[in-house]
Amino acid sequence: MELKNCTRIREFVFLSLTQDQELSSVLFLFLLLVYVTTLLGNFLVAVTVTCDSCLHSPMYFLLRNLSIADICFSSITAPKVLVDLLSQRKAISFNGCFAQRFFFHLVGGVDVFSLSLMALDRYVAIFKPLHYVTIMSRGRCLGLIVAAWMGGFVHSITQISLLLPLPFCGPNVLDTFYCDVPQVLKLACTDIFMLELLMISNNGLLVTLWFFFLLLSYTVILLVVRSQAGEGRRKAMSTCTSHITVVTLHFVPCIYVYARPFTVLPTDKAISITFTVISPLLNPLIYTLRNQEMKSAMRRLKGRLGPSERV
Numbered sequence: 001m002e003l004k005n006c007t008r009i010r011e012f013v014f015l016s017l018t019q020d021q022e023l024s025s026v027l028f029l030f031l032l033l034v035y036v037t038t039l040l041g042n043f044l045v046a047v048t049v050t051c052d053s054c055l056h057s058p059m060y061f062l063l064r065n066l067s068i069a070d071i072c073f074s075s076i077t078a079p080k081v082l083v084d085l086l087s088q089r090k091a092i093s094f095n096g097c098f099a100q101r102f103f104f105h106l107v108g109g110v111d112v113f114s115l116s117l118m119a120l121d122r123y124v125a126i127f128k129p130l131h132y133v134t135i136m137s138r139g140r141c142l143g144l145i146v147a148a149w150m151g152g153f154v155h156s157i158t159q160i161s162l163l164l165p166l167p168f169c170g171p172n173v174l175d176t177f178y179c180d181v182p183q184v185l186k187l188a189c190t191d192i193f194m195l196e197l198l199m200i201s202n203n204g205l206l207v208t209l210w211f212f213f214l215l216l217s218y219t220v221i222l223l224v225v226r227s228q229a230g231e232g233r234r235k236a237m238s239t240c241t242s243h244i245t246v247v248t249l250h251f252v253p254c255i256y257v258y259a260r261p262f263t264v265l266p267t268d269k270a271i272s273i274t275f276t277v278i279s280p281l282l283n284p285l286i287y288t289l290r291n292q293e294m295k296s297a298m299r300r301l302k303g304r305l306g307p308s309e310r311v
Contacts, residue, residue: 009172012097012184014090016177017081017269028085031273034281035078041284042067044298051304052297058121058136059239060294063287065145066114070280073107076100077178077276084177094168097179098160104180105159108254109152112210115247117144119217122240126221162198166190175264176272182262196262204259211251218244235292242290249279 018024049055049064080100084090092100124135159181166188174183181199185192218240225236253275257268288294 007169009094009168009170011091011093011172012179012187013173014084014092014177015173015175016084016090017273024085028082031078031085031277032082034277035074035082038074038078038277038281038284039071041281041288042071045284045288045294046071048294048297048301051301055293055297058132058138058141059118059125061138061141062114062118062121062145065148066111066118067284069107069110069114070283072103073111074277074280076103076107081177081277090177092179097184098164101163101179101181101184102156102160104178105156106152109155110148111250112207112254113148113151114145115243115250116210116214117148118243119214119247120144122221122236122243123217126224126236158202159199162195163188166192166195176269178272178276180257180272182257183264186262200259200261204255204257207251207254208259211247211255214247214251215244218247238290242286245286246283249274249282253279 016024017027045067046064049060049067077100080092121136125132128135163181163185166185167190168184168187169189171187174187176183181203185196185199222237222240225233225240228236253271256271257275288298
């Protein structure tokens, strides 16, 4: 009954990564370097795939989409973190918090679906090589990418529709550096037990099952690839290993955050930084350093741009 007179809070206050001013300056420089490198690395991957005709294949078409999603994903949290590290008061409006959470889960969902599509692409390439071009046609790839973004939208709007009606009367302090379901849900002025179970099953359980399904899929692919011979075997092994690494880096922090009760643990901020800032940086590095085609394409792009710079 008391909740009828509840006055909704207007903002949330972050405790951020640290309250130490000197450490904040060090973290600011480090995270700024990581963020800029993330933008440049993923932008370079996207431009290289777009400009080099040798990379106009389904796998690289999907990789370009992942790079665009990573640029968006890191930009949802990193700029706000950087500003807060240099600010005395670290706050975000109520609407801003929900907007950040909406786009966070939208692009996070796109990342999950994109990694799944890349696994599907490798499965078709290994098990249906003669029909690969037909099955993974450009039109179908475009349709799958649109479906990935629509899937991310549906996932995100579901999260928001469950949280928005909740009463938030105070307190308004979040022991984190960005708005996400576990932290914000705990501030609701009502019983959240059933909703927390729903969120854990909707986010955590699905992500965990999805992760093991992808690992199983890649294991089957690798077992088949091992029986092959020649240069194609080495190339397929390298590609699948890169995919498994990226899938692990993305899913394991997700499982840690969403597949357990929403209680604050000392390692939460470190895991969240890895999840939101570091992972989007590592994706382009993993896919390019182990990929001879991508490295050759980048050299060709550099050679193409070189003469124009000297004119």
